[in-house]
Amino acid sequence: xxxxxxxxxxxxxxxALMGLxxxxxxxxxxxxxxxxxxxxxxxxELVMLSAFFSLSLIDRGLPFAVVVLxxxxxGTLMGLVVERTAVRLALEQKNEGWILLxxxxxxxGFSVAENxxxxxxxxxxxPISSDAISVFxxxxxxxxxxxxxxxxxxxxIIELFxxxxxxxxxxxxxxxxxxxxxxxxxxxxxxxxxxxxLSGMVAAMAGMLVAPITTVGPTMAAALILKAFAVAVxxxxxxxxxxxxxxxxxxxxxxxxxxxxxxxxxxxxxxILLILALALRPNGIFGHAVARKV
Amino acid sequence: MEFLxxxxxxxxxxxxxxxxxxxxxxxxxxxxAAMPVLVNSTYxxxxxxxxxxxxxxxxxxxxxxGYLGQVNLGHAAxxxxxxxxxxxxxxxxxxxxxxxxxxxxxxxxxxxxxxAIPALRLEGPQFALATLSFSALTVITLNELEAWTSGAQxxxxxxxxxxxxSLDASAFYWLCLILLAAVWLIMRNLLTSNWGxxxxxxxxxxxxxDAMGIGVYHYKIAAFAIGAxxxxxxxxxxxxxxxxLQPQSFTYELMVILLLGVVLGGRKSLWGALLGATLxxxxxxxxxxRLVFQIVSATGLLFSIVTxxxxxxxxxxxQTFSPxxxxxxxxxGSVLAQNIEDWRKAxxxxxxxxVVLGLPDGLIGFITRFLSQLFRIAPPVLATPSPLDDVLKxxxxxxxxxxxxxxxxxxxxxxKAVDDISFNIHNGHIHGLIGPNGSGKSTAINVISxxxxxxxxxxxxxxxxxxxxxxxxxxxxxxxRTFQNLQLFGELSALENVMLALxxxxxxxxxxxxxxxxxxxxxxxxxxxxALLALVGLTDYARTTAKNIPYGAQRFLEIARALxxxxxxxxxxxxxxxLAQPDVxxxxxxxxxxxxxxITIILIEHHMDVVSELCDLVTVLDGGKIIAQGTPEEVxxxxxxxxxxxxxxxxxx
Numbered sequence: 001x002x003x004x005x006x007x008x009x010x011x012x013x014x015x016a017l018m019g020l021x022x023x024x025x026x027x028x029x030x031x032x033x034x035x036x037x038x039x040x041x042x043x044x045e046l047v048m049l050s051a052f053f054s055l056s057l058i059d060r061g062l063p064f065a066v067v068v069l070x071x072x073x074x075g076t077l078m079g080l081v082v083e084r085t086a087v088r089l090a091l092e093q094k095n096e097g098w099i100l101l102x103x104x105x106x107x108x109g110f111s112v113a114e115n116x117x118x119x120x121x122x123x124x125x126x127p128i129s130s131d132a133i134s135v136f137x138x139x140x141x142x143x144x145x146x147x148x149x150x151x152x153x154x155x156x157i158i159e160l161f162x163x164x165x166x167x168x169x170x171x172x173x174x175x176x177x178x179x180x181x182x183x184x185x186x187x188x189x190x191x192x193x194x195x196x197x198l199s200g201m202v203a204a205m206a207g208m209l210v211a212p213i214t215t216v217g218p219t220m221a222a223a224l225i226l227k228a229f230a231v232a233v234x235x236x237x238x239x240x241x242x243x244x245x246x247x248x249x250x251x252x253x254x255x256x257x258x259x260x261x262x263x264x265x266x267x268x269x270x271x272i273l274l275i276l277a278l279a280l281r282p283n284g285i286f287g288h289a290v291a292r293k294v
Numbered sequence: 295m296e297f298l299x300x301x302x303x304x305x306x307x308x309x310x311x312x313x314x315x316x317x318x319x320x321x322x323x324x325x326x327a328a329m330p331v332l333v334n335s336t337y338x339x340x341x342x343x344x345x346x347x348x349x350x351x352x353x354x355x356x357x358x359x360g361y362l363g364q365v366n367l368g369h370a371a372x373x374x375x376x377x378x379x380x381x382x383x384x385x386x387x388x389x390x391x392x393x394x395x396x397x398x399x400x401x402x403x404x405x406x407x408x409x410a411i412p413a414l415r416l417e418g419p420q421f422a423l424a425t426l427s428f429s430a431l432t433v434i435t436l437n438e439l440e441a442w443t444s445g446a447q448x449x450x451x452x453x454x455x456x457x458x459x460s461l462d463a464s465a466f467y468w469l470c471l472i473l474l475a476a477v478w479l480i481m482r483n484l485l486t487s488n489w490g491x492x493x494x495x496x497x498x499x500x501x502x503x504d505a506m507g508i509g510v511y512h513y514k515i516a517a518f519a520i521g522a523x524x525x526x527x528x529x530x531x532x533x534x535x536x537x538x539l540q541p542q543s544f545t546y547e548l549m550v551i552l553l554l555g556v557v558l559g560g561r562k563s564l565w566g567a568l569l570g571a572t573l574x575x576x577x578x579x580x581x582x583x584r585l586v587f588q589i590v591s592a593t594g595l596l597f598s599i600v601t602x603x604x605x606x607x608x609x610x611x612x613q614t615f616s617p618x619x620x621x622x623x624x625x626x627g628s629v630l631a632q633n634i635e636d637w638r639k640a641x642x643x644x645x646x647x648x649v650v651l652g653l654p655d656g657l658i659g660f661i662t663r664f665l666s667q668l669f670r671i672a673p674p675v676l677a678t679p680s681p682l683d684d685v686l687k688x689x690x691x692x693x694x695x696x697x698x699x700x701x702x703x704x705x706x707x708x709x710k711a712v713d714d715i716s717f718n719i720h721n722g723h724i725h726g727l728i729g730p731n732g733s734g735k736s737t738a739i740n741v742i743s744x745x746x747x748x749x750x751x752x753x754x755x756x757x758x759x760x761x762x763x764x765x766x767x768x769x770x771x772x773x774x775r776t777f778q779n780l781q782l783f784g785e786l787s788a789l790e791n792v793m794l795a796l797x798x799x800x801x802x803x804x805x806x807x808x809x810x811x812x813x814x815x816x817x818x819x820x821x822x823x824x825a826l827l828a829l830v831g832l833t834d835y836a837r838t839t840a841k842n843i844p845y846g847a848q849r850f851l852e853i854a855r856a857l858x859x860x861x862x863x864x865x866x867x868x869x870x871x872x873l874a875q876p877d878v879x880x881x882x883x884x885x886x887x888x889x890x891x892x893i894t895i896i897l898i899e900h901h902m903d904v905v906s907e908l909c910d911l912v913t914v915l916d917g918g919k920i921i922a923q924g925t926p927e928e929v930x931x932x933x934x935x936x937x938x939x940x941x942x943x944x945x946x947x
Contacts, residue, residue: 100650
């Protein structure tokens with residue numbers, strides 16, 4: 001009985017820590033959804049490409065701090081490229097063409113990665129140790145802790161930026177009411193660019209955090225992104241920090257499901273939750289409904 | 295004499311048009327059917343079979359992508375479900391060919407309807423996400439239910455007999471072709487009927503669809519389920535074509551290829567789906583031969599450059615040049631890449647990108663425009679208007695109470711938008727509802743028409759309680775409304791906007807409609823709608839898409855569309871807002887005509903001259919409460935009303 005309990009606790013904790021990565025990617029969706037009601041369906045490829053990019057920086061023997069900064073910069077740039085090529089025109093025309101265009105952009109990114117870096121998975125060397133430490137019979141690795149810290153740090157920094165700086169306030173203004181913000185002299189286009197840049201940066205961070213565990217390959221983010229979608233939708237695309245709880249919960253749930261039902265079913269809980277959430281609470285558990293106006 | 299000549303010319307142009315369209319269909323079908331006899335090649339036969347299967351699949355996908363206008367990422371899953379249903383039906387239940395295919399169709403129909411129920415409330419990204427998750431979930435399930443599907447190892451199937459015959463390759467091809475022809479006819483009948491218009495209307499304005507008595511929910515379920523059913527019917531054929539199934543075949547990549555087929559072929563078009571299917575079938579050959587691929591890319595580049603001038607002047611430079619850039623990149627890649635097949639996904643991406651931005655109507659849009667100019671095929675001739683008296687029967691009105699509003703309240707959190715109002719609307723009256731901005735007028739009619747649910751209160755129409763909080767149900771009781779912020783079906787023509795809303799016109803039951811017996815309804819609908827367009831003076835705009843007609847005309851179109859509901863009570867929400875003075879005069883004339891037909895009207899309006907000229911009674915709201923009621927003259931003199939309008943005399947703006 002005791003062993004059972006400790007297995008469950010172990011699975012829950014390591015799953016939940018992994019779930020924070022989903023939270024981080026979902027946070028990237030929230031950033032762009034807030035400003036433009038759009039999300040990048042190719043975000044998974046952005047995560048993967050950024051991981052590849054930072055891996056190639058490591059291959060050149062650059063120090064780890066430079067690698068991290070380089071990766072973040074690359075992600076930001078990619079986010080801006082997505083905004084320019086796939087999103088901006090559709091938003092200007094007020095149609096939903098951006099869904100298909102971001103899907104297309106993701107496919108292009110996938111193809112580029114598989115041809116330039118190859119189809120094989122490669123390890124991502126990291127200075128952080130993956131030797132387990134045991135706390136109250138639960139083993140946990142510094143690597144897993146680094147994920148949690150990394151996720152919370154970058155989210156904290158962006159939230160501070162949004163609340164404390166003038167640009168951040170402009171971000172909030174566009175999120176609240178785009179037209180009113182524009183009348184106050186804020187360029188919504190620039191703020192949407194900013195949100196895509198930040199979203200790309202967050203995706204790159206997620207890629208670098210998760211790479212030491214999943215290894216780096218073209219398909220590394222395929223499953224990851226579905227679960228990030230699930231977190232974003234289950235919590236609500238405008239739910240704020242509800243995504244942290246949801247990410248922890250989903251991570252724990254899938255780790256338990258894969259242990260007790262079979263590893264093939266690992267992705268299933270997220271997908272089922274996503275469909276259920278869309279059916280029952282389209283605005284998410286923590287989200288708020290927007291009244292219809294005519 | 296001259297009249298007869300015109301009639302003949304009209305008849306001839308209709309005939310020519312019909313001849314071209316039906317002739318092309320018959321020609322292509324005959325050619326396809328003759329192929330196995332003409333070309334003696336197993337390989338070609340395999341491609342042709344696949345063409346027929348993919349055409350059915352894409353016609354299904356086009357219902358959600360083209361007509362509903364939603365990005366559907368789940369269609370590959372329905373192909374998989376249909377394929378596995380057929381395969382398992384044969385191996386486990388020993389079904390014959392026709393029952394197995396029927397089984398596939400039903401599985402798609404049922405699962406599609408079930409998935410549509412959660413997907414119902416969803417738009418855009420949420421819909422795409424729901425379908426994406428569904429398709430991932432399907433692949434996982436097929437992989438994991440190893441006891442039945444043999445998981446990743448794959449499932450081998452035998453092709454069962456059809457009425458005791460064992461089908462060889464060409465007989466199976468003909469079966470696929472017959473099914474394609476049947477699907478083609480049925481879907482043509484469905485999509486050119488009011489159903490097709492309703493599918494498109496859902497995309498443009500769900501709110502107006504509900505308010506026009508077109509139930510968003512069941513049309514959306516129907517559209518999605520029909521598309522899914524065609525997808526899984528294609529799946530059944532797919533299974534009996536390849537005789538071997540693996541869950542991995544139904545991946546995201548296939549989904550993108552299918553979308554490429556629909557978009558490149560052309561949305562909202564059966565021909566587009568056929569063209570798209572042809573492209574999908576030829577893609578592998580295209581990619582395996584470098585020279586062919588280079589020629590195709592070069593042609594694509596040339597095509598994108600040549601068509602540049604045809605583009606709208608309103609286009610942004612990005613929209614004009616990015617397709618060319620994508621095609622140039624494709625050509626460069628075709629020269630530089632070591633192995634073209636390895637870059638498959640990038641090629642799909644670039645092609646799709648160029649098509650989405652540069653050729654939104656797809657190849658078929660381009661070809662249709664080209665051919666109809668070449669052969670001078672005129673657009674279809676519209677029916678002559680019905681007599682207005684047949685469409686809008688004049689009702690007798692004796693001023694008895696039509697709508698009774700008792701103690702109506704509608705609160706949003708702490709805001710009392712409508713705070714305990716009671717008044718009656720008399721049959722045959724034009725009842726004005728006025729008040730300063732934020733006084734609760736719009737909220738009041740949004741509650742009456744069912745958009746908002748009242749916090750408390752009673753609404754009685756003809757003495758019977760009105761349904762609460764459902765635009766659709768209220769619309770069916772005989773109340774029609776227009777919207778202050780226009781809610782037209784922007785992609786439909788003015789005529790179609792009105793046809794869609796017509797009540798009691800479409801009598802043909804669905805099964806007969808699918809078999810092509812809906813044409814009489816369609817002609818009558820066109821004639822009735824023309825009569826209503828004539829009433830509001832929009833005959834000249836009948837064919838113009840609603841989003842492209844001038845603002846004032848759009849307001850009148852909303853009125854014509856609401857009249858198509860043949861309402862007892864018509865609610866006009868600020869119909870004169872933003873109208874120029876001559877249009878205001880036209881509006882007054884139109885409202886008078888409607889009034890003469892005995893239709894009761896609630897008029898919300900800020901133009902006091904309009905209100906004074908038209909209204910029998912006026913109710914004045916302020917702060918969610920009634921502050922005055924009476925004839926326009928009485929109300930204008932009421933000190934409370936004058937005070938509510940900022941202390942000044944009511945302006946006659």
